[in-house]
Amino acid sequence: MRSGIVAIVGRPNVGKSSLLNALVGQKVSITAPKPQTTRHRIQGVLHGDNAQIVFVDTPGMHRAAKKALNKAMNDAASNSLHYVDLALFVIEAGRWTDEDEAVLERLKSVKSPVALVINKVDKFSDKNDLLPLMEKLAPLREWAFVMPLSALKGANVNVLAKQLMERMPEGPPLYPEGQVVGHDLSFTISEMVREKLMRSLAQELPYALTVETEAVEREGGLLKASAIIWVERDGQKKIVIGEDGAMLKRVGTAARRELEEMTGGKVFLKLWVRVKEGWTDDPKALSRFGYEGG
CATH class of the missing domain: 3.30.300.20 (K homology (KH) domain)
Known part of the structure; x- marks a missing residue:
């Protein structure tokens, strides 16, 4: 049996919550077309035949933490990275911003493996258009793997889940069979x-x-x-x-x-x-x- 914890991190509005919902197969984290919809650490559980993954959907990291609420959300996202077995750094296909850069900077202190997930690839009819961004990001750090996908369309989501299952450490389940939501x-x-x-x-x-x-x-x-x-x-x-x-x-x-x-x-x-x-x-x-x- 394998089990572990995977954090989903990134700037606001890159589709982290949609990815979590797609991975576990039901709505666990709320979604809206506005940045910073997620304010808390949300846990969703994926059960496999011989593996279990607890995903932690974190608030979007942002530079402008003017109020205590913004600081609390940044802290919640950063603190999630200290105890995970792997982190998924989610970005938006075809778009790289200063806030993405800031998240990448925070990830430098993370000791766990970090994988790069390029979401919203369904916006591109020609997937070759993704290559310039992938070539730009590939040397920025040692990635566990790079995975282009569409959380909205479900493209490559199962491939990502399989990849993660294989990378989890050996250990007992963290949640009972059938429990998908980690909150009351x-x-x-x-x-x-x-x-x-x-x-x-x-x-x-x-x-x-x-x-x-x-x-x-x-x-x-x-x-x-x-x-x-x-x-x-x-x-x-x-x-x-x-x-x-x-x-x-x-x-x-x-x-x-x-x-x-x-x-x-x-x-x-x-x-x-x-x-x-x-x-x-x-x-x-x-x-x-x-x-x-x-």
Whole structure:
């Protein structure tokens, strides 16, 4: 039996969460077309015949850590690299930025093997167009391997999984057979609501809010849950609620439907919106809301 831990790292918005979901075969980490959607270390488990991999999806590393929240996310991503058996450095095909360079710089201190994953190759009809980037990156460090793939289309994802299985050290499983998600239902509910907010709200507002699950209980076949959406200002609260409560209802309905699909049963979800000024730069608030490094 082989088992180990693999960190998925990279700058924001390169498809790390989509890759994690594709590898384990179900939605474990929320996704949205906005940078820094992932704020916590998310664990997803891949089970093989004689191997198990625990993937850790990390927040996107970014240079501008102006607030305590940004620093906490950077710290969560960096700290994930200290105990893994292998790290996957994910970049976007055809695009190399200063933030990619900054992540590569942080990886210099990582003692574990690092593999280069070039995601979103489905954007290129001619794969030869990827060669200049691969030739540029190949000599920058000693890579465990280089893997071009498309997490969205599933191209080469199984090849990557097989490669990783073979590289895991010998050892017993870290999670029971069949367990795919490494966090509890309360966390799942918070993240699911936050994903719907990220997808529904424009511009900067999603970065000024967080979601805290207040209660979860089962009554027969019904799952009852309540959660608080925290924002920084009264004006933001009005936007999240929407005219006559329309936005809050839309977000709640979308989250409830996905929870029902995930759990296979009926869900009653109640949402509130409350204001906590400056929570993104308040270490005590960050600690309460579960942000590592806060």
